[in-house]
Amino acid sequence: MRRRTALQGAAVTSLLSLGSSSCALQSAPAGTDSNGVTTLRMWHYYQDQQKTWLEDEVRRFEAKHPKTRIALIDVVGDQQAQKLLASVSIGNGPDLLMNNIVVDFPVLRAAGVLKDITEQWESFQDNDQFPEATAWRNEGRVFNLLPYTNLIGMYAHSDALADSGVETVPSTLSELESAMQKVSEKGAFEPLAMAGSPDVEGAWLFAPQLLGLGIDYCNFHGAAVEDAFRRLARWRDKGWLPQATATWSQTDAWQQFMTGRYAFALNGNWNLGNARDSGFAIQTARYPASDGGKSKVYPGGEGIAIGAQTKYPDLAWSFIESAFLSAPGARAVNTVAGSIPVRADVASSDQLAGDADVAPFVEAARHQARWPDNERTADMQRALGEAVSGVISGQLSGDEGASSAVNEIAAARADGGGSC
Template identity: 30%
Template sequence: MAVALAAVTTLALSACGGGSTGTSDAGASGSGAAASGTYTVWDPYPQFDDSSDWVKLLQKCGTDNGVTVKRTGYDTTDLTNKALLAAQQGTSPDVILIDNPVISTLADAGALTDTQTLGLDTSAFEKNLIAAGEVDGKTYGVPIGANTLSLYYNKAVLDAAGVDPASVKDWASLTAALEKVKAAGKKGITFSAIGTEEGSFQFLPWFWGSGADLTKLDSSQGVAALSLWKDWLDKGYAPNSVLNNTQTTSWQEFATGDYAFSENGTWQLGNAKKTGFEWGVIPIPAENGGVAPAPTGGEFAAAPVQTDTARYATTSKLISCLTSPDNALATDTTLSYIGATQAVQEKQAADPELKPWVEAVQGAKGRTSDNLGTKYPKISEQLWDAVQAALSGSKTPQQAMSDAQTAAASATS
């Protein structure tokens, strides 16, 4: 578990964030709490206080099941560390809302209870989303919603360049659009290629969209994806600032109104409405056409292991309440998530602003899918290092990916 604690620090939140750290009476989740009917919940949403719809839902789910919910919100990275320490000390909460790529780390550390043991029905959840919680044939928790990446565009910039966003169908047509935008005196595309999980998160649609696989970083497809980004920088279609851009600073560049495109996520919808210019969203294209698989962000509702297994029955009811279609729709709206079930997605798709995001999530993929589990953080670190090396010019895309594959194979063997 100490090893898991060290490894998990590389998995910074890629899709959404929280604020300041809170505190919790971790002991409330022990067997003594069962008699008082108190169940503890930890989540990564410290920005929501007791007056928020999210906390009211938690409290209602508790009341509906005859218990009191004691909730604490933590910063995402802090939450993961505390979850591992609590498992070590036997002071885990009853329910935890945790960033989906961390599920495999907690499960591998023996800190989570699988859904079969809980008696939790997972059949309604979309397979590509719940796959992020599958480890060695068992499922640990269920998604409360998901977010992912697409391309925002500035209509005025594209109009000035004579580009119809609907014409962007593959890498070639996107690059041609960027060429026209630059020729028109505007800026092309901004994204995050920073040397953290955010950089890997943003590179994955292009990597997967080439047909590449995370177990072979140096395939011709993977090299092609990295070469695409490198060519954009060399030709001035993307700024050198992408090397240090987080998803937030990348968005701030797009919000200036100078850029044609921004690779960013569902969580920027509110900010998009504040830009003051007309914008839209299109899927990230795969190399040869179609929608590229983008990585899923968002949290899973999971149950940490408890000494008093009698608590699991109520824990399962609490998780079912939080993820039921009616409650999930309200929660996903609050968190700017797309639903994890078909029922919620169908309701959201009726909103023109959400429809392209529903389609993107339907084609998305979990970072720890393909049974990568705890191997993913080690591979991801080598991937973002390769992106940094190639874009900075210290290595060719081929050399960067070859070195990354060698390091990743060593780290995961």
């Protein structure tokens, strides 16, 4: 196993001061009471529809397992990883946990927060319904699962396309450029709303321009990277991207698209409900592919794991099977929360694949890219986001943006142990 870095050790030590707040989270103690009822503590940071879905799944599970209770412990999302490290350091980790798998997986695994669930996953009879990327591994062992996801794709304002003489939603970046040129020349609409903030959001929206060419954070260099940044600079110079894009988050970009002034948006499936209530007709498509490449995006979403210190791993796994891996749970997470389940029989059902607006996101989930297994994945994303934002703002040329991203991503990858 990869050794823990000095940074991780220091993080755990410094987080001991959070012990009191960690203990406060244990308001529902785990264990079996005098009536034989076993309580499992599950840490999560869901809100709104996602929390509603999770509460529904808890009720469904408890109805079938009357001697089991799942106590949902609300944690502030950006404090979750720190509090998990603190709780494990004092031997009081949760039985089940949600986590920001893209950012937290390497650190939580290395710190001993996550239980090895390889045997449970490999013996699960329906695991062939899930793509390989569902199981997050380290050195061949499974510690985290991503059974449903949130992805980005293309939204198009149908009236803007018709007004500009664009007949179909672009499927490649070259087609998108041609369409944006027509929109710009017509002048009634702005071409594109997308996130370009100097952080993980700007990176997430830009990375698919290279993923379909086989370029990710593990091999981020070469002519294709330079071409992608030059293309971004071209979009800036032609006015297809407002300069304000350099600070826009995904939420900011979506709010701009919802004004009805933009022909295209690159954004996520979680906005579908809002799009359908927009007052104008929309179409969706997969993220435009690079010429000679495929459409491929990184998956987002929350991971589910069993806490390494639980005394009830079998019960915890039973809940994961019921809520996160079953067909009823998969259908419900889409209906209630709008997330895209990757379970094949549900993804191919009329509920998802039969919905023309949802179908592109379902297809994207089948061809998702794999995140690197590196303790500095978040730093690599920030490095890319900063370069993207710098080019859009005009502070960097396309070539300067490419050079910055290549060098900073390589440095972060090396700081994280060099592996992917």
